[in-house]
Amino acid sequence: MTTSLIDAGVNLTNHQFDAQHSAIIARAKAQNVSQMLLIGCDINSSQQAINLAQQYNLLATAGVHPHDAKSADGKLETQLRTLAAHPEVVAIGECGLDYNRDFSPRETQRSVLHRQLTLAVELNLPVYLHERDANEDMLAILQQYSVRGVLHCFTGDQHALEQYLSLGLYIGITGWVCDERRGKSLQQLMPMLPLERLLIETDAPFLIPRSLIPKPKSHRNEPSYLPHICQTIASLKGLEFATVAKQTTLNFQQLFNHKG
16 A cells, blocks of 8 residues: 655645646645645635635645735734634644745744744644744744744755754755755755654645656646655655655644644
Protein backbone atom coordinates (compact mmCIF):
# COMPACT_ATOMS: atom_id res chain seq x y z
CA MET A 1 0.00 0.00 0.00
CA THR A 2 1.43 3.37 -1.05
CA THR A 3 1.90 5.88 1.74
CA SER A 4 -0.24 8.98 1.31
CA LEU A 5 1.17 12.49 1.57
CA ILE A 6 -0.19 15.77 2.88
CA ASP A 7 0.67 19.04 1.16
CA ALA A 8 1.11 21.48 4.03
CA GLY A 9 0.76 24.58 1.89
CA VAL A 10 -1.15 25.24 -1.34
CA ASN A 11 -2.28 28.61 -2.69
CA LEU A 12 -5.30 27.11 -4.43
CA THR A 13 -7.05 30.49 -4.51
CA ASN A 14 -4.33 31.88 -6.79
CA HIS A 15 -5.63 33.05 -10.17
CA GLN A 16 -3.35 30.55 -11.94
CA PHE A 17 -5.68 27.81 -10.72
CA ASP A 18 -8.95 29.50 -11.69
CA ALA A 19 -11.53 27.06 -13.09
CA GLN A 20 -9.06 24.18 -12.71
CA HIS A 21 -9.50 23.22 -9.07
CA SER A 22 -11.08 19.82 -9.71
CA ALA A 23 -8.34 18.81 -12.17
CA ILE A 24 -5.55 20.03 -9.87
CA ILE A 25 -6.95 18.06 -6.94
CA ALA A 26 -7.53 14.96 -9.09
CA ARG A 27 -3.93 15.00 -10.30
CA ALA A 28 -2.73 15.36 -6.72
CA LYS A 29 -4.83 12.43 -5.52
CA ALA A 30 -3.51 10.32 -8.39
CA GLN A 31 -0.06 10.90 -6.86
CA ASN A 32 -1.30 9.87 -3.40
CA VAL A 33 -1.53 13.41 -2.05
CA SER A 34 -4.53 12.72 0.13
CA GLN A 35 -4.94 16.08 1.85
CA MET A 36 -3.80 19.66 1.46
CA LEU A 37 -3.84 22.85 3.47
CA LEU A 38 -5.20 25.82 1.52
CA ILE A 39 -3.58 29.08 2.52
CA GLY A 40 -5.35 32.35 3.21
CA CYS A 41 -3.31 35.53 2.69
CA ASP A 42 -5.94 38.17 3.46
CA ILE A 43 -9.58 38.20 4.51
CA ASN A 44 -10.90 37.59 0.98
CA SER A 45 -8.51 34.79 0.06
CA SER A 46 -9.06 33.18 3.47
CA GLN A 47 -12.79 33.03 2.76
CA GLN A 48 -12.09 31.65 -0.71
CA ALA A 49 -9.79 29.01 0.78
CA ILE A 50 -12.53 27.98 3.20
CA ASN A 51 -15.05 27.75 0.34
CA LEU A 52 -12.72 25.48 -1.63
CA ALA A 53 -11.93 23.41 1.45
CA GLN A 54 -15.63 22.86 2.03
CA GLN A 55 -16.19 21.92 -1.60
CA TYR A 56 -13.32 19.43 -1.82
CA ASN A 57 -13.04 18.17 1.77
CA LEU A 58 -9.73 19.93 2.38
CA LEU A 59 -8.32 22.15 5.14
CA ALA A 60 -7.63 25.89 5.27
CA THR A 61 -5.94 28.69 7.16
CA ALA A 62 -7.27 32.17 7.87
CA GLY A 63 -4.95 35.11 8.22
CA VAL A 64 -3.18 38.13 6.78
CA HIS A 65 0.18 37.77 5.02
CA PRO A 66 2.81 40.44 5.82
CA HIS A 67 2.53 41.67 2.22
CA ASP A 68 -1.13 42.46 2.97
CA ALA A 69 -0.65 43.74 6.53
CA LYS A 70 -1.36 47.30 5.35
CA SER A 71 -4.89 46.20 4.42
CA ALA A 72 -5.74 45.09 7.99
CA ASP A 73 -7.98 47.39 9.97
CA GLY A 74 -9.72 47.46 13.33
CA LYS A 75 -12.07 44.68 12.24
CA LEU A 76 -9.25 42.16 11.78
CA GLU A 77 -9.80 40.16 14.96
CA THR A 78 -13.56 39.99 14.46
CA GLN A 79 -13.12 38.92 10.85
CA LEU A 80 -10.59 36.22 11.69
CA ARG A 81 -12.66 34.88 14.58
CA THR A 82 -15.60 34.47 12.20
CA LEU A 83 -13.44 32.70 9.62
CA ALA A 84 -11.72 30.51 12.21
CA ALA A 85 -15.10 29.27 13.45
CA HIS A 86 -15.38 27.14 10.31
CA PRO A 87 -14.29 23.55 11.05
CA GLU A 88 -12.08 23.52 7.94
CA VAL A 89 -9.81 26.20 9.45
CA VAL A 90 -6.94 24.61 11.37
CA ALA A 91 -4.51 27.54 11.71
CA ILE A 92 -4.14 31.31 11.85
CA GLY A 93 -2.04 32.66 9.00
CA GLU A 94 -0.29 33.02 6.71
CA CYS A 95 1.19 35.63 9.01
CA GLY A 96 4.67 36.89 9.71
CA LEU A 97 7.31 39.34 8.54
CA ASP A 98 8.76 39.98 5.09
CA TYR A 99 11.60 42.49 4.94
CA ASN A 100 12.66 41.22 1.52
CA ARG A 101 9.97 43.05 -0.41
CA ASP A 102 8.47 45.38 2.20
CA PHE A 103 5.08 45.50 0.51
CA SER A 104 3.74 46.71 3.88
CA PRO A 105 5.60 49.01 6.29
CA ARG A 106 7.68 47.00 8.75
CA GLU A 107 6.01 48.48 11.82
CA THR A 108 2.62 47.57 10.35
CA GLN A 109 3.84 44.05 9.64
CA ARG A 110 4.98 43.66 13.26
CA SER A 111 1.72 45.03 14.64
CA VAL A 112 -0.46 42.75 12.51
CA LEU A 113 1.71 39.76 13.43
CA HIS A 114 1.27 40.55 17.14
CA ARG A 115 -2.48 40.76 16.67
CA GLN A 116 -2.66 37.39 14.92
CA LEU A 117 -0.43 35.66 17.45
CA THR A 118 -2.62 37.01 20.26
CA LEU A 119 -5.69 35.67 18.49
CA ALA A 120 -4.08 32.28 17.88
CA VAL A 121 -3.40 31.97 21.61
CA GLU A 122 -6.97 33.00 22.40
CA LEU A 123 -8.43 30.46 19.95
CA ASN A 124 -5.86 27.77 20.78
CA LEU A 125 -4.95 27.38 17.11
CA PRO A 126 -1.54 26.83 15.52
CA VAL A 127 0.05 29.57 13.44
CA TYR A 128 1.17 29.31 9.83
CA LEU A 129 4.21 31.56 9.64
CA HIS A 130 6.06 33.41 6.88
CA GLU A 131 9.49 35.01 7.32
CA ARG A 132 11.90 36.54 4.79
CA ASP A 133 15.01 38.49 5.81
CA ALA A 134 13.42 39.23 9.20
CA ASN A 135 14.77 36.43 11.36
CA GLU A 136 15.78 38.44 14.43
CA ASP A 137 12.57 40.47 14.65
CA MET A 138 10.50 37.35 14.02
CA LEU A 139 12.21 35.44 16.81
CA ALA A 140 11.92 38.35 19.23
CA ILE A 141 8.17 38.53 18.64
CA LEU A 142 7.54 34.77 18.72
CA GLN A 143 9.36 34.48 22.04
CA GLN A 144 6.63 36.64 23.60
CA TYR A 145 3.93 34.06 22.85
CA SER A 146 3.26 30.45 23.67
CA VAL A 147 2.22 29.29 20.22
CA ARG A 148 2.66 26.14 18.20
CA GLY A 149 2.92 26.23 14.46
CA VAL A 150 5.00 25.87 11.32
CA LEU A 151 7.61 28.14 9.78
CA HIS A 152 6.38 27.78 6.21
CA CYS A 153 8.77 27.59 3.24
CA PHE A 154 11.93 27.75 5.32
CA THR A 155 14.92 29.11 3.39
CA GLY A 156 17.09 30.41 6.24
CA ASP A 157 20.49 29.46 7.59
CA GLN A 158 21.55 27.01 10.31
CA HIS A 159 21.23 29.61 13.08
CA ALA A 160 17.66 30.43 12.06
CA LEU A 161 16.79 26.73 11.84
CA GLU A 162 18.14 26.07 15.32
CA GLN A 163 16.28 29.06 16.75
CA TYR A 164 12.93 28.13 15.23
CA LEU A 165 13.34 24.54 16.37
CA SER A 166 14.13 25.76 19.88
CA LEU A 167 10.72 27.46 19.92
CA GLY A 168 9.08 24.12 19.19
CA LEU A 169 8.05 25.04 15.66
CA TYR A 170 7.68 22.66 12.77
CA ILE A 171 9.62 23.50 9.61
CA GLY A 172 7.95 23.52 6.19
CA ILE A 173 10.16 22.55 3.25
CA THR A 174 9.15 23.28 -0.34
CA GLY A 175 10.58 22.69 -3.80
CA TRP A 176 13.25 25.26 -2.92
CA VAL A 177 15.21 22.23 -1.71
CA CYS A 178 15.15 20.92 -5.30
CA ASP A 179 16.78 24.07 -6.72
CA GLU A 180 20.38 23.55 -7.81
CA ARG A 181 20.94 27.33 -7.78
CA ARG A 182 19.29 28.72 -4.65
CA GLY A 183 18.71 25.53 -2.69
CA LYS A 184 22.24 24.36 -1.94
CA SER A 185 22.43 25.74 1.59
CA LEU A 186 18.99 24.33 2.38
CA GLN A 187 20.07 20.94 1.03
CA GLN A 188 23.02 20.97 3.42
CA LEU A 189 20.69 21.66 6.37
CA MET A 190 18.40 18.69 5.73
CA PRO A 191 20.40 16.22 7.88
CA MET A 192 20.09 18.72 10.78
CA LEU A 193 16.31 19.00 10.55
CA PRO A 194 14.68 16.39 12.81
CA LEU A 195 12.23 14.25 10.87
CA GLU A 196 9.64 14.62 13.64
CA ARG A 197 9.59 18.41 13.06
CA LEU A 198 9.34 18.35 9.26
CA LEU A 199 6.38 19.23 7.06
CA ILE A 200 6.45 19.09 3.27
CA GLU A 201 4.64 21.54 1.04
CA THR A 202 4.56 22.69 -2.56
CA ASP A 203 3.54 26.34 -2.04
CA ALA A 204 1.86 25.84 -5.42
CA PRO A 205 1.62 27.55 -7.86
CA PHE A 206 5.01 28.93 -6.78
CA LEU A 207 8.42 27.25 -6.40
CA ILE A 208 8.10 24.42 -8.91
CA PRO A 209 10.86 21.85 -8.21
CA ARG A 210 13.57 22.57 -10.77
CA SER A 211 14.86 18.99 -10.67
CA LEU A 212 11.67 17.44 -12.05
CA ILE A 213 12.34 15.03 -14.92
CA PRO A 214 10.96 15.41 -17.47
CA LYS A 215 10.61 19.15 -16.95
CA PRO A 216 6.96 20.21 -17.09
CA LYS A 217 5.94 22.44 -19.98
CA SER A 218 4.37 24.84 -17.51
CA HIS A 219 6.33 26.69 -14.84
CA ARG A 220 3.33 26.44 -12.52
CA ASN A 221 3.80 24.25 -9.48
CA GLU A 222 1.08 21.78 -8.44
CA PRO A 223 0.37 19.58 -5.40
CA SER A 224 0.92 16.54 -7.63
CA TYR A 225 4.66 17.31 -7.50
CA LEU A 226 4.81 16.81 -3.72
CA PRO A 227 6.19 13.24 -4.01
CA HIS A 228 9.23 14.64 -5.83
CA ILE A 229 9.92 17.02 -2.94
CA CYS A 230 9.46 14.17 -0.46
CA GLN A 231 11.91 11.96 -2.40
CA THR A 232 14.48 14.76 -2.60
CA ILE A 233 14.34 15.28 1.17
CA ALA A 234 14.51 11.54 1.80
CA SER A 235 17.64 11.26 -0.35
CA LEU A 236 19.30 14.21 1.42
CA LYS A 237 18.53 12.66 4.81
CA GLY A 238 19.54 9.14 3.77
CA LEU A 239 16.05 7.80 4.44
CA GLU A 240 13.43 5.84 2.54
CA PHE A 241 10.63 7.76 0.82
CA ALA A 242 8.01 5.90 2.87
CA THR A 243 9.70 6.88 6.12
CA VAL A 244 9.55 10.58 5.30
CA ALA A 245 6.03 10.30 3.90
CA LYS A 246 4.66 8.55 6.99
CA GLN A 247 6.33 10.84 9.51
CA THR A 248 5.43 14.10 7.76
CA THR A 249 1.82 12.96 7.52
CA LEU A 250 1.85 12.18 11.24
CA ASN A 251 3.50 15.53 11.99
CA PHE A 252 0.78 17.38 10.08
CA GLN A 253 -1.97 15.48 11.87
CA GLN A 254 -0.43 16.21 15.26
CA LEU A 255 0.19 19.92 14.67
CA PHE A 256 -3.19 20.66 13.15
CA ASN A 257 -5.16 18.16 15.23
CA HIS A 258 -6.38 16.49 12.08
CA LYS A 259 -7.27 12.81 12.25
CA GLY A 260 -8.63 12.18 8.78
